[in-house]
Amino acid sequence: MLTMDNVRKTYVVGDVKEEILKGISMSLHEGEITALVGPSGSGKSTLLTIAAGLQRASDGHVLFEGENMTTMRPEQVRNIRASKFGFVFQFAHxxxxxxxxEQLILMLDVSASKMKKNETKQEINKVLQLVGIEHRKDAYPSSLSGGEKQRVAIARAIIHKPKVLFADEPTASLDSKKSNEVMSLIRDLTKTLKMTTLIVTHDEDMLRYADHIIKMSDGKIL
Structure with missing residues (x-):
């Protein structure tokens, strides 16, 4: 589904060059969760943002469904992000x-979904049931718990049926009980919807939900 081939990322500030990623090659597969782990500064989040088309690699290639995102025009990459990718972050935002x-309706608008109005309502109800929060569909964020907010964020990330789900520290702001609930939900949705999921986490307790674990250090895969 998504492949990275010898990806490098170098930042240049004045006369100083810092190589963050040092030749990363990896593949992500449908229906599987891949977890990136490693100490702070190891390059995990940089790798995720490059895989997601949020920034470009300095060298190497990122292939999505066989197409080279590295050589695409910016608007082409934006279209893929909006229609084929879903995002969950540490905070629900x-x-x-x-x-x-309405959060989910907005996401459907952003992704240029072609659903009709009656189909939109049905799909929203279906997704809210999947994440176990259909009874809160008329609630505003201020009245939601931290776990409920993250469930809404996950629902928003999958409402347009993305091919790839990117999650950067999705449980970092939650207690252990809520963290396990969120990761169990992500695992179940990955299998049910046959998504390709890439997660960055510092929490080793969450690794049991992953199909593959990639350990990173100093910009390299260990």
Whole structure:
């Protein structure tokens, strides 16, 4: 589904060059969770953002469904991000003045979904049921718990049926009980929806939910 071939990332500040990624090659597969682990500064989040098309590699290639994202025009990459990728971050980043249902409607608009109005309502209800929060669809973020907010963030990330789900520290702001609930949900959705999921985490307790674990250090895969 998504392959990285000898990916490097170098930042240049004045006369100083810092190589963050040093020739990363890896493949992600449908219906599987791959977890990136390693100490702070090892390059995990940089690798995720390059895989997701949020920044470009300095060298190497990122292939999505056989197409080279590295050589695409910026608008082509943006279209892939909006329509084929889903994102979950450490904090939910919900729009404070939109209800749970409206958060998902906004995502469908951003992804240029071609669903009709009646189909949109049905799909939103279905996804909210999948993440176990259908009873809160008219609630605003201020009335949601941390776990509920993250479930809404996951629902928003999958409402447009992405091929790849990127999650950067999705449980870092939650207690252990809520963390396990969120990771169990991500695992179940990955299998049910046949997504390709890439997760960055510092929490080794969450690794039991992954199909593959990639350990990184100093910009390399160990």
């Amino acid at each position: 919900l729009v404070p003045f939109l209800t749970v249902e």
